[in-house]
Amino acid sequence: MYKKALSLLLAGAMASTLLACGSGAKSNSETTKTEAAGTEKAEAAGTEKAAEGEAEGGHIVILTAPEDHGWTGAVATFAKEKAEEINKEGKYTAEVITCDDASYQIHQIEDMISKGDKSLKGIVIQPIDDTVQSGIQQIIDAGIPYVAFDRIIDGVSDKAVSNVKGDNEGIGAGSAAYFVENGLKPGDKVYVYEGDTSSVTSLRNKGFTDYLTGEAEYDGKKIADDKKWTEDDLKKVTYSGAMNWSRSDTKTAFESLLGEKSNADYKWIYAEDDELAMGIIEALNGGGIDESVKEQFLSNKPFITGCGGLEDMYSAIRGDSYQDLVSKMGGLMSVTYSPSMIQTAIQDMVDHLEGKEVTKDHVIECVNVTKENVKDFKSFN
Template structure:
């Protein structure tokens, strides 16, 4: 009996590791091995698409100026938000720059990254050559706002000339066909200022040929609007209206008027769609404050055009968004507390 018992115990000790090893092997065969789990994902993707890949996204680059102006900041904000909304279809990179040279280098980086489309918002001259290089490489380019002289570029912009037309009509509607108007142009903004000026001047010639217009140069900042208009006020004892092309400039103009204690000015126009400027409209009962809406949110349309082109869908070569006039009669319709501008 003792011999039989010892033999039984010896067999039991041998069988334990064997059974344990068999248990481990069974667990792996059930689907926990790395090789087995790795093979299921690609086969699942391939079965849902004839091409074998439904997760591929289009690569879209976005080029914008560095923040020197509230409107510019809002362009980058809205562009990125739209790209995030389309994240199931596109992969994006947003780059901001301080000058044409920096933007050119960033465009080269986007080409190296493999961008299939680029939404470009250049604010300087000299971008035609690098944009042409991208086009020659087969990259789709959607130009936002300022005109780029290169064949094959898609363009999305507001109607700059119509902003000038609407500004002229608004001033005549408020002060009549005769008076003294100061026009603040911004030569450094290129086609933006040129087109707004053209619309304003041409329209005044048609509807109020006796209107006296004096033109001064400034910039799209409230600091320049304040500084330049303070000087203009000392040179002009009677001003009936101010044709300003930009909301930021207009805020500076209004501050200069207030500090000078002037009560002769009855209209100050603007442009862009700035929330702070909208909220000033009802506060100034003696001055009609107007903005020709040129919303930075239009850049969303530029991102949409880029995606349409990449998907092979029809997209217009040029998308021009109509002008909307905002003043104290309708400003509440355009208040957006989430807007960065």
């Protein structure tokens, strides 16, 4: 499959490529534009040999999740950027394939393996969900090295070259530490906007509560003994249920929350993604909340956290947008969970093929991004 992709899309000269599978397939006109742009890049870089699949080191395939919202879309962008870099260097060829569902991702794996092409030297995969374990097992059985990214499947993780992911527990711990640093006391009311029902959400919840009870640390430090929470204190933490990583769903949910005036006393809002945090900000900036309730909520100087690195969020943190609203808040913060981590996963595969030592469990440390340090961090759209 990937040979066809290279010959059809790269036209013998493209530096990198992205195939949209399933319902996300591009139109013919879009594909033509992609071919032309890729050809120009390849010719400019002198990578005709790499584009033709003749690189001495062989071929690397990168399978990512669908481009259905900002973070995953940015993963594909960073993956293409890294693939282009590899193709320009000329030792290996690299190809990025995005798929809209798990069954198609498994099909891609089965198709590649069935070809038995010896030029396929490694696969980097961001599994759509846990059902992709069957496909990954086929990669393992075929003796093809693989690197897992973001969604790590426990049943096959020990066979990976490396498992690259952000620190989901660290995101929760970072948010809790930020709240405590700004005055959160044991038993204060906290509202958590959850992403979905996956292990990602469970880990972000766990990191948050574990920091408060003294079981986890952030930035090498644990909560002070006199600020630790008890199990009874944790009953003051309210969870939204799955927001499906959706800004609009969170906006609607927050408007509903403040539809009850008694909820205007919430001061600590932990959103488990920047999209969710932006849903809250848009709700506060819009007309869906009674102005008197909104005024009461903001009078508490609320603190809102997200994570990811979304430019909309960083812009608000910098003070470039929503200036009046943010000025009335206690603070706005985003924990890093950059989609650029896919480039670390791809580099891990290259390093493995080069015979270099690779970290097996490659967890990318997270950092709290505030108005004081936001200029030091790169965002994504």
